[in-house]
Amino acid sequence: MADKYVVSPLAPPEGFPVLPLIKGVRLATATAGIKYSRTDVMLATINPVSAVAGVFTQSSTRSAAVIDCERKLHKIADSENSLPEEIAVLVNSGNANAFTGRAGEDAVKEVSCQTAKLLGLDENSVFTASTGVIGEPLAFGKITRVLAELKNNLSENNLKDAGQAIMTTDTFPKGAGTVVDFSDKPVAISGIAKGSGMIAPDMATMLAYVFTDANIDQATLQSMVSELTEITFNSVSVDGDTSTSDTFMVAATGLAGNKKIVDQETSDARKFKAGLQSVMMSLAQQIARDGEGATKFVEISVVGAENNSDAKKVAKSIANSPLVKTAISGEDPNWGRVVMAVGKSGAKADRDLLAIGFGNILVAENGQVADSYKEELGQDYMKRQEILITVDLGLGKGSSRFWTCDFSHGYISINADYRS
Amino acid sequence: MADKYVVSPLAPPEGFPVLPLIKGVRLATATAGIKYSRTDVMLATINPVSAVAGVFTQSSTRSAAVIDCERKLHKIADSENSLPEEIAVLVNSGNANAFTGRAGEDAVKEVSCQTAKLLGLDENSVFTASTGVIGEPLAFGKITRVLAELKNNLSENNLKDAGQAIMTTDTFPKGAGTVVDFSDKPVAISGIAKGSGMIAPDMATMLAYVFTDANIDQATLQSMVSELTEITFNSVSVDGDTSTSDTFMVAATGLAGNKKIVDQETSDARKFKAGLQSVMMSLAQQIARDGEGATKFVEISVVGAENNSDAKKVAKSIANSPLVKTAISGEDPNWGRVVMAVGKSGAKADRDLLAIGFGNILVAENGQVADSYKEELGQDYMKRQEILITVDLGLGKGSSRFWTCDFSHGYISINADYRS
Numbered sequence: 001m002a003d004k005y006v007v008s009p010l011a012p013p014e015g016f017p018v019l020p021l022i023k024g025v026r027l028a029t030a031t032a033g034i035k036y037s038r039t040d041v042m043l044a045t046i047n048p049v050s051a052v053a054g055v056f057t058q059s060s061t062r063s064a065a066v067i068d069c070e071r072k073l074h075k076i077a078d079s080e081n082s083l084p085e086e087i088a089v090l091v092n093s094g095n096a097n098a099f100t101g102r103a104g105e106d107a108v109k110e111v112s113c114q115t116a117k118l119l120g121l122d123e124n125s126v127f128t129a130s131t132g133v134i135g136e137p138l139a140f141g142k143i144t145r146v147l148a149e150l151k152n153n154l155s156e157n158n159l160k161d162a163g164q165a166i167m168t169t170d171t172f173p174k175g176a177g178t179v180v181d182f183s184d185k186p187v188a189i190s191g192i193a194k195g196s197g198m199i200a201p202d203m204a205t206m207l208a209y210v211f212t213d214a215n216i217d218q219a220t221l222q223s224m225v226s227e228l229t230e231i232t233f234n235s236v237s238v239d240g241d242t243s244t245s246d247t248f249m250v251a252a253t254g255l256a257g258n259k260k261i262v263d264q265e266t267s268d269a270r271k272f273k274a275g276l277q278s279v280m281m282s283l284a285q286q287i288a289r290d291g292e293g294a295t296k297f298v299e300i301s302v303v304g305a306e307n308n309s310d311a312k313k314v315a316k317s318i319a320n321s322p323l324v325k326t327a328i329s330g331e332d333p334n335w336g337r338v339v340m341a342v343g344k345s346g347a348k349a350d351r352d353l354l355a356i357g358f359g360n361i362l363v364a365e366n367g368q369v370a371d372s373y374k375e376e377l378g379q380d381y382m383k384r385q386e387i388l389i390t391v392d393l394g395l396g397k398g399s400s401r402f403w404t405c406d407f408s409h410g411y412i413s414i415n416a417d418y419r420s
Numbered sequence: 421m422a423d424k425y426v427v428s429p430l431a432p433p434e435g436f437p438v439l440p441l442i443k444g445v446r447l448a449t450a451t452a453g454i455k456y457s458r459t460d461v462m463l464a465t466i467n468p469v470s471a472v473a474g475v476f477t478q479s480s481t482r483s484a485a486v487i488d489c490e491r492k493l494h495k496i497a498d499s500e501n502s503l504p505e506e507i508a509v510l511v512n513s514g515n516a517n518a519f520t521g522r523a524g525e526d527a528v529k530e531v532s533c534q535t536a537k538l539l540g541l542d543e544n545s546v547f548t549a550s551t552g553v554i555g556e557p558l559a560f561g562k563i564t565r566v567l568a569e570l571k572n573n574l575s576e577n578n579l580k581d582a583g584q585a586i587m588t589t590d591t592f593p594k595g596a597g598t599v600v601d602f603s604d605k606p607v608a609i610s611g612i613a614k615g616s617g618m619i620a621p622d623m624a625t626m627l628a629y630v631f632t633d634a635n636i637d638q639a640t641l642q643s644m645v646s647e648l649t650e651i652t653f654n655s656v657s658v659d660g661d662t663s664t665s666d667t668f669m670v671a672a673t674g675l676a677g678n679k680k681i682v683d684q685e686t687s688d689a690r691k692f693k694a695g696l697q698s699v700m701m702s703l704a705q706q707i708a709r710d711g712e713g714a715t716k717f718v719e720i721s722v723v724g725a726e727n728n729s730d731a732k733k734v735a736k737s738i739a740n741s742p743l744v745k746t747a748i749s750g751e752d753p754n755w756g757r758v759v760m761a762v763g764k765s766g767a768k769a770d771r772d773l774l775a776i777g778f779g780n781i782l783v784a785e786n787g788q789v790a791d792s793y794k795e796e797l798g799q800d801y802m803k804r805q806e807i808l809i810t811v812d813l814g815l816g817k818g819s820s821r822f823w824t825c826d827f828s829h830g831y832i833s834i835n836a837d838y839r840s
Contacts, residue, residue: 057763058764059760059763059764060762060763060765060767060768060769060770060771061759061760061762061763061769061771061774062763062771098756098759099756099759099771099784099787099788099789100788101772101786101787101788102788103788104788133756134756134757134759134760135755135756135759135784135788135789136789243760244759244760244763322742322827322831322835323835326831326832326835326836327835327836329832329836330835330836332836335555336518336519336553336554336555339481339518339519339554339555339664340479340481340554340663340664342480342481343477343479343480343481343482343664344478344479345480347480348480349480349481350480351480351481351482351519352521354481364519364555366521367519367521368519368520368521368522368523368524368555369519369555369556407742407832407836408832408836409829409832409833409836411742411746411832412746412749412827412828412829412831412832413829415742415743415746415747415750416746416747416749416750416752416827416828416829
């Protein structure tokens with residue numbers, strides 16, 4: 001299983017990026033020894049708090065930490081005028097604390113309360129997440145034992161370390177950041193993420209945390225985050241499986257001192273949203289680039305659908321098709337499988353209006369292979385490491401972009417060739 | 421790619437079954453040389469016709485032959501009192517004639533017309549199907565050239581040959597039959613099928629044809645077939661991909677001489693339906709047993725759902741999860757992945773009411789691992805070639821059974837390790 005620990009060939013060649021510091025956000029990591037003999041716990045504190053937003057897995061078997069975070073976030077959203085002065089985020093890797101019944105809820109409560117006590121916060125201001133093995137009780141004592149150490153090591157300059165501590169069997173830590181020039185001030189956005197499909201024996205929890213010094217109100221940040229998640233984290237896929245613990249949170253300190261963003265309509269709001277989107281998109285694509293066994297990074301662009309929802313159905317159907325993904329792995333320009341995936345998507349499609357391309361190569365149009373298409377062109381194209389599949393349904397103005405990776409022997413090796 | 425041609429380890433050990441002859445149904449095969457150097461065309465004639473029913477792929481990119489069959493069947497259904505005296509079915513393997521535009525429609529028309537002319541039938545009484553490579557024009561001249569030979573070789577005793585001629589890269593021909601004792605007469609049902617997931621470079625067309633000498637009316641047969649398809653062919657999956665050409669037809673001669681079945685309520689109707697179900701189920705399961713690279717045959721049984729539709733969502737989500745299927749391939753009792761698949765299914769589920777079992781081993785209950793469960797029990801169980809996964813949602817009376825196979829290196833090899 002050595003290949004599991006080799007860095008993905010699709011990882012950003014420049015390594016972890018230099019991220020803008022976010023004043024008011026401090027991070028620390030520690031080695032709790034839950035499963036790995038490396039850092040496996042991350043603590044972040046955010047003070048002051050201008051706004052905090054989150055999006056969580058829709059799974060009906062979601063973990064205790066996810067349910068707890070949702071509840072606490074609703075509480076904050078419901079009382080916008082009394083935002084907490086400080087919030088904390090505590091994440092462990094190695095154990096997902098999912099499907100652990102009442103004991104799982106108790107573990108979340110215990111970790112939250114002890115963290116809150118140590119930091120002098122209300123328990124409702126501590127957000128936890130867990131990623132790793134499912135169904136095993138979380139030895140939360142190992143976490144609470146390192147809380148004081150974490151508190152002592154809090155520093156603004158620890159984003160890369162934090163990105164590493166939340167990894168399970170990711171092959172590289174994931175970070176992205178940007179600085180947006182507002183009309184009055186620069187505003188910084190920095191984030192980290194983990195996830196690489198569903199890695200045996202762990203669940204494929206996707207976790208992402210983005211911090212910003214923007215001054216923005218609670219409801220506006222949440223609506224931006226919910227909207228952008230749909231076209232970023234919810235538009236990447238490794239294997240179509242959904243974790244019990246997916247968590248994405250954005251916390252804003254307001255320390256940039258910009259005129260508060262209170263709706264999405266101003267020029268600064270649009271700039272901020274674009275910056276946030278670029279950070280979320282980079283993190284999301286890095287997850288696909290760290291897909292299990294991935295050798296190709298694949299973008300699927302669908303246009304001409306009756307509406308955006310139909311376009312996404314088609315893009316997702318292509319991205320999740322084992323046949324399309326194995327063909328890409330085999331460098332086979334098997335456009336017939338793309339036709340199949342369009343057909344099974346459930347979206348409105350007319351075979352005789354459908355056009356398919358690989359990159360700039362038109363492969364099929366009007367319901368049959370394009371006159372100009374030659375198999376050699378497709379074969380050459382599929383040798384690339386980054387593949388673009390385009391679909392034009394020819395029906396309307398709906399469009400969608402989706403990102404995924406190929407499906408190789410590496411995926412089977414990682415997920416089947418071991419005994420737990 | 422030698423493994424591609426080895427018979428699946430899950431194939432019925434007794435080989436192709438001895439099927440009851442269906443009087444009035446005659447079959448022949450020939451070698452047209454479309455792609456393979458073996459028999460690749462099958463002709464069946466049914467005379468007299470008591471009823472004919474069909475179910476086809478729901479794909480929006482379905483093939484010309486599928487669209488043609490649907491149209492002809494509607495025509496028959498709309499004029500029940502003037503059923504054709506004879507119908508014919510012509511199937512070729514090696515080329516799916518799918519996504520071939522206008523040329524594809526012309527090919528279907530030409531083959532249908534020439535077959536009709538040769539047999540003295542109306543063109544609307546000839547049903548064709550094609551399975552194999554997608555996107556390549558069908559050299560229909562190769563088919564029409566062997567029509568006379570096919571006609572000369574028609575015999576009641578050719579079901580196994582027919583099952584072989586419609587194979588693409590199936591590893592064994594699939595057949596099933598039964599005799600039902602009606603109150604007045606015995607009634608026979610015999611069928612053949614092909615399909616083994618999506619086999620490169622072919623599409624995974626599932627084709628199945630069932631013949632019976634039952635005397636039954638058109639609308640009753642169609643409604644039985646539609647209903648039973650849902651719990652047989654639509655409850656098996658190899659990779660979750662949907663073909664452009666899936667076709668299932670049932671033709672009844674009426675020669676058994678039984679009192680005509682005109683509704684589903686009589687004792688004979690229920691017996692016939694049970695017999696038809698057993699034949700359809702056997703054919704459907706044989707397709708899963710011939711799944712690409714399959715080493716394990718998997719049944720998923722879901723009970724306690726709010727309704728049957730929810731139960732099927734859960735069963736299908738488990739059956740199609742690459743993570744569940746790779747775990748089974750690796751003989752890993754990874755029940756956490758079953759929890760994940762339940763959670764992502766979209767069906768109503770309550771984590772804390774959920775129970776999961778492998779065979780008779782209770783693995784998890786009340787939202788956590790069962791007290792009685794030991795990992796060794798699960799590990800031993802997963803070494804079997806036939807795996808049963810049970811899920812009890814604890815909510816209501818909805819249930820569903822679903823069949824699939826594991827996801828092994830063989831699947832990737834068959835679908836990725838070749839250059840077309």
